[in-house]
Amino acid sequence: MSEYETVIGLEVHAQLLTHTKAFCACPATFGAAPNTQVCPTCLGLPGALPVLSARAVEFAVRTALALGCTLQKTSRFSRKNYFYPDLPKGYQISQFDEPCSEGGALSIEVPGASGARVEKVVRITRVHMEEDAGKSSHARGEDSIVDLNRSGVALVEIVGEPELSSGAEAAEYLRSLREILIFIGINDGNLEEGSFRCDANVSIRKKGAPQLGTRVELKNINSFRFVQKAIEYEALRQQAIVEGGGRIEHETRGWDEKAGRTFSMRSKETAQDYRYFPEPDLPPLVLEDAWIEQVRQAMPELPRAKRERFVSQYEITPYAAQVLTQHPQIASFFEHCARLHGDGAKAANFVQSEILGGIVTRGLEADFPISPAQLAELLGLVDAATISGKQAKEVYALIAGTPRAPADVVRERGMAQVSDAAAIDAIVAAIVLANSRQAEALRAGKASLMGFFVGQVMKETKGSANPQMVNDAIKRALGLG
Ligand SMILES: [Zn+2]
Missing domain, CATH: 1.10.10.410 (Arc Repressor Mutant, subunit A)
Incomplete structure (x- = not known):
């Protein structure tokens, strides 16, 4: 057993699924031609004034409520000043000393001492609003190019307490958080397009030591598996340095997947001290109680609650509930079928064994090979013994991707007989x-x-x-x- 323990804190930036950017009316959609979704405000032209998106506030409040944070009735925006080519204003509008919410928690499942999964509650320091920067690309051997379409897109930053102790726990935390954000409809969870991004602060210390060690920030890692591997590598690297009598440098490191190691991106010793000062162009953000209550009432069901309800209401296994809640649209498709047909367990079986593989998801959207009504009718034919369960699979293959009624196909093919x-x-x-x-x-x-x-x-x-x-x-x- 190592005498060291790893301490990890995660900061997640999640792009809000608002149609417009945080402070202007530019579209916030991903994938448009570079620099076509910009205006004087998000380009930082002199004299342009920001106007806060009400939808962005609603989504930030949903996030805070989902994580059990305490909402602050009054919060303020600050300017975080730094110089970078993808930041045309020279500052990022963020919340600094007066965030819109503080003090929540995220509960995750981790392997316990006996091997069984146990619950671990990780405290959330705060959830606050800010705007995204543009995106610079550094094509090799050419000039760097900047795309400002992302500049000003609304974000929430979710800051977790340094309470995670392994790469696997960190990955689990990220999966759970991503799932919640997707289910409350505020983020599409796309790591590759960067709409869900995480920075990991990693340090080690002697077991039981009260002080945290010097932390290294891992940045720009676009998969949960890589986050886990990078943290595991980083813990061993830091341990080797300390055991060799060396000192950990406070720096930002990236992950080189090919080489399987972290590498230094920049040292924090020489990094600029961000200068924050109050944003003079935005009034304080004031949340009315009645409005908060409205948002709370309209909150979509959280994934864990949905799974528990599926198990009790439809009498399906926890495993089936897990599979059927892997995406909000799949959960809603299943539930629609279960209600129409009346037997949740049968609907769950058929969705899992036949339909899941044919579902295509894109962000929060999903395409299904058949409609809930078609599936309910098909299962009804099996219940009535018009066709066998095996025949139901054949009928499904014939109607998938078409609006055809299962009964029509059964009649047409003369399948209405017991041939089991x-x-x-x-x-x-x-x-x-x-x-x-x-x-x-x-x-x-x-x-x-x-x-x-x-x-x-x-x-x-x-x-x-x-x-x-x-x-x-x-x-x-x-x-x-
Ligand atoms: Zn704009």
Whole structure:
């Protein structure tokens, strides 16, 4: 066992899914041609004034409420001054000493001592609003280019307390947080496009030491797996330095996935001290109680609550509930089917086994191969024994991607019959048992009795059994090769 422990604090920047930027009416959509979604305000031209987006405030408040933070009735914006090519104003509007919320918590599941998953509560320092900077690209051997479409896009920053103790815990924290932000509809959780970004502050200390060690900031890592690997690498690197009698440098490091190591990006020793001062162009942000209450009432259900409700309301396993809540649209699709059909467990089974693989998600949107109404009708046909469960899968393959009604396909293909061998065998066995005298006679060679047995099975299945299969089953039951 190592005598050191790793201490990790995460800062997450999440772009809010508002249509406009935080302080101007420019669209906040990703992927437009560079520098086409800009105006005097987000370009930082002299004289242009910021106007705060009400929707951005609502989304920040939703985030704070989802994380159990205490909302501040009055908060203020500050200018965070630094010089960088992607920051045309020369400052970023952020919240500094008076954020809109403080003191929440995020509960995550981590492996416990016995191997079982246990709950760990990580405190959230604050959730505050700010604006994004532009994006610079440094193409090799060419000039750097700047795209200001992102400049001024609304963000929330979620600052966590340094209470995580491994790369795996950090990754779990990020997954849980991302899931919550997606379910409350404020962020699309896209790490690759940078709409959900995290910085990790990593330090080590002797176990039980009261003081935190010198921290290294890991930046620009765009996958949870890489965050985990970078933290694990970083903890070992720092440990080797300390054990060798060296000193940890306060610096910002990146992750080189190919080499499997962190590398120094810039030293904090020489870094600029951000100068903050109050933003004079924006009034204090005042949140009215009645308005906060409205936002609270309209809060979408949180993922954990939804899973618990699915388990109790639809009587499905916790595992199934987990699978069905991997995306808000999948959860809502399942629930819609379950309500229309009436049997949540059956709907859950079919969605998991047949439909999940064909669902395409893009951010908060999702495309489904069939509608909840089509699925409910299909499951209804199985309940009515019009078709077997196996046939339901065939019908699904035929209607997927079309608006066709399952019943039409069943009729058209003449599928409305029981052709499930096991089901027919069971019916035949019961009929043979109930008519042992006739069975004995048929076995002895009275071939005309074959029709009697087929007729009994047809009567029992209301004529829906596959006749060839019934013949075979009777012969099998009586040992008539
Ligand atoms: Zn603008």
